[in-house]
Amino acid sequence: MRIVDTHQHLWDLDLFSYAWIAAQPAPESLASGRPGLRRSFRMPDYLEATAGLGVEKSIHLEADVDEPCMLAETRHVLALADQPDNPLEAVIACARPENADFHRYLDQIAGHPRLKGIRRILHTQPDELGHGLTFRDNVRSLAGYGLSFDICVLARQLPIAIKLVEHCPDVTFILDHCGVPQVKERILNPWREDLRRIAAFSNVSCKVSGVVAYADPEGWTREDLRPYVDHVIECFGWDRVMFGSDWPVCTLSATFRQWIEALSSLTANAGEANRSKLFCENAVRVYRLG
Numbered sequence: 001m002r003i004v005d006t007h008q009h010l011w012d013l014d015l016f017s018y019a020w021i022a023a024q025p026a027p028e029s030l031a032s033g034r035p036g037l038r039r040s041f042r043m044p045d046y047l048e049a050t051a052g053l054g055v056e057k058s059i060h061l062e063a064d065v066d067e068p069c070m071l072a073e074t075r076h077v078l079a080l081a082d083q084p085d086n087p088l089e090a091v092i093a094c095a096r097p098e099n100a101d102f103h104r105y106l107d108q109i110a111g112h113p114r115l116k117g118i119r120r121i122l123h124t125q126p127d128e129l130g131h132g133l134t135f136r137d138n139v140r141s142l143a144g145y146g147l148s149f150d151i152c153v154l155a156r157q158l159p160i161a162i163k164l165v166e167h168c169p170d171v172t173f174i175l176d177h178c179g180v181p182q183v184k185e186r187i188l189n190p191w192r193e194d195l196r197r198i199a200a201f202s203n204v205s206c207k208v209s210g211v212v213a214y215a216d217p218e219g220w221t222r223e224d225l226r227p228y229v230d231h232v233i234e235c236f237g238w239d240r241v242m243f244g245s246d247w248p249v250c251t252l253s254a255t256f257r258q259w260i261e262a263l264s265s266l267t268a269n270a271g272e273a274n275r276s277k278l279f280c281e282n283a284v285r286v287y288r289l290g
Contacts, residue, residue: 001275002279004056004089004280004283004289005050005057005058005059006174007177007210007244008088008244008247009062009063010042010063010080012076013040016076017065018064020064021037025038035251037252043088046086047086050247050256057087057283059088059116059283059289060081060091061092061176062074062094064094071108073094074091074109078091078114090114091114091115092117092150093109093119094118094119095119096120097135098129098134098135098138099134110147117148117174118148118150119150119176120135122153123154130163140171142171149168149173150173150176151164151175151176152177153180154180155191156190158197158198161198165201165203166201169203173203175198175205176244177207177213177246178208180210180214181228183224184215188227188228195231199236199240204240206232207241208232208242210244212250213254233267233278239277240286241278241282243278
């Protein structure tokens with residue numbers, strides 16, 4: 001099966017700083033035996049994690065690098081994507097649409113053929129950030145740059161995302177991680193209805209990603225994930241869903257192989273055409289890959 005991974009991360013702690021990673025527990029302090037996230041994850045690590053799994057292309061999602069490092073990290077990853085020895089095909093850059101100088105920053109990275117969009121993580125920020133008019137207007141301006149916007153919100157913040165989409169009808173949006181439902185707690189509402197509301201906008205697609213990272217790291221099963229995966233596909237249809245690994249964040253609960261095998265099993269009866277859309281074709285179209 002051909003695979004486009006729409007959501008991989010890389011971070012090199014020798015090059016850039018990430019406050020949230022610095023706050024993670026040290027690997028040696030973790031009782032689970034997993035390595036944790038407080039270390040560098042570079043391209044050779046990704047290639048090792050995906051070996052033999054059919055990943056032909058991948059999309060790098062910014063990992064909330066500290067603001068002074070945004071421009072340097074974006075240029076670093078774009079340079080990596082230009083190299084022929086890895087599957088990295090596109091880059092979604094870190095940005096701060098809430099800032100008045102957003103366009104000055106954007107003008108420094110726009111135009112690179114592998115830059116396809118930006119992301120501003122909202123699930124770790126106060127709700128007011130996503131409500132701000134400067135934020136919304138700057139996101140709306142992405143249409144003029146030919147760039148998309150990845151939405152990363154908690155399930156309770158989906159109404160904020162819906163208001164943002166309403167404000168920006170000409171922008172292509174991608175909802176990350178199925179809208180971050182509370183998988184471990186097995187909570188479906190109000191996430192279920194809010195997901196249906198945001199799926200009603202034709203300019204929004206959804207990544208089937210992240211759910212394994214929000215499951216019980218010590219005892220999740222494929223059936224724990226099924227209600228969330230099935231509802232996403234029901235709401236968005238087979239033409240607006242895309243596979244994403246969320247590697248290496250997924251390793252908090254599962255290896256890349258375990259996650260992709262789980263999703264493959266959950267969609268086993270969908271037919272070859274639909275599975276090809278989920279794992280490959282929709283990503284090529286939505287992210288305008290070469």
